[in-house]
Amino acid sequence: MNIELANSLRPVSEPRLLDNIYTDDQHRRLVEVVRREGPWKLILAQHFTSAEEVIATLSGSMPEGVTPTFDMFLTTHFRRYLAEHGTCFYPELEDCFYNSKFLDLARSYWSAKYAQPMMMLFNIQGPANCHDPAHLDGVNFRGLTRANSPIWLANTMGKSGLFKPYLKKMVQVIAWFYPGKIGGGFTYWPEGPLAQPKRLPAPMWNNGVLVQNEMMYHRAEVNGPLEMRHPQGLAFNSAFGADPEVIDGWQITTDAQVIQRVPRRRDALSSALER
Helix, strand or coil: CCCHHHHHHHCCCCCEECCCCCCHHHHHHHHHHHHHHHCEHHHHHHHHCCCCHHHHHHHCCCCCCCCCCHHCCCCCCEEEEEEEEEEEEEEHHHHHHHCCCHHHHHHHCCCCCCCCCCCCEEEEEECCCCCEEEEECCCCCCCCCCCCCCHHHHHHHHCCCCCCCEECCCCCEEEEECCCCCEEEECCCCCCCCCCCEEEEEEEEEEEEECCCCCCEEECCEEECCHCCCCCCCCCCCCEEEECCCCCCCCEECCCEEEECHHHHHHHEEEEEEE
């Protein structure tokens, strides 16, 4: 990556640290929806149809002679959208999505007069590896968005630096709920991918960042006990949901067979609201 391009891949402003992002009642309702409406698919399975698409979103290349497969990128990271294209899917979460505090933050970040909530998602996992050197989030341009284009294409356009005049002004409010102390931090490159990164260490509970992740390389760190990070039987069709045998427990299944149970004290719930 040349220096000019690297310097262009940086957010409009340094990420702002946030505390007390959701109220206790909002967090309770968020968790209730996640438990009730699951299980949830892998992030990998929702956004990509080939290993080549994953590579295009991450580094863009593989060492010569290496044939990429999905197994190279398979990790226990799961996702679901709670709102998309300005519409909240769950009425009990409307105050979380149409959130005046978040809209104020978005306006202040861009010094903008108006802001509109576009989507809300959560990532959830137990102990997990990370094969991600760093990535940009799904980029939205005028006329080209997640609604009409694959993520790998939009991200490749974003990384090229050629389409910045058409970039939509977006910002995310990201909250973490991870009480663990084994990994689980957030690494980010606010001065561009060739500069030194910064990080937010765990434990993190109801705190996070206001950030433009479409233009800032970042990654989630590995977390949880090493021996639990890649359960035997993990596959492209694995799912994460509530454990019916434990009041507040979670489980990972493959073909309806439980391959790992995850106690609540080790889970990680990450929600992002994108403007």
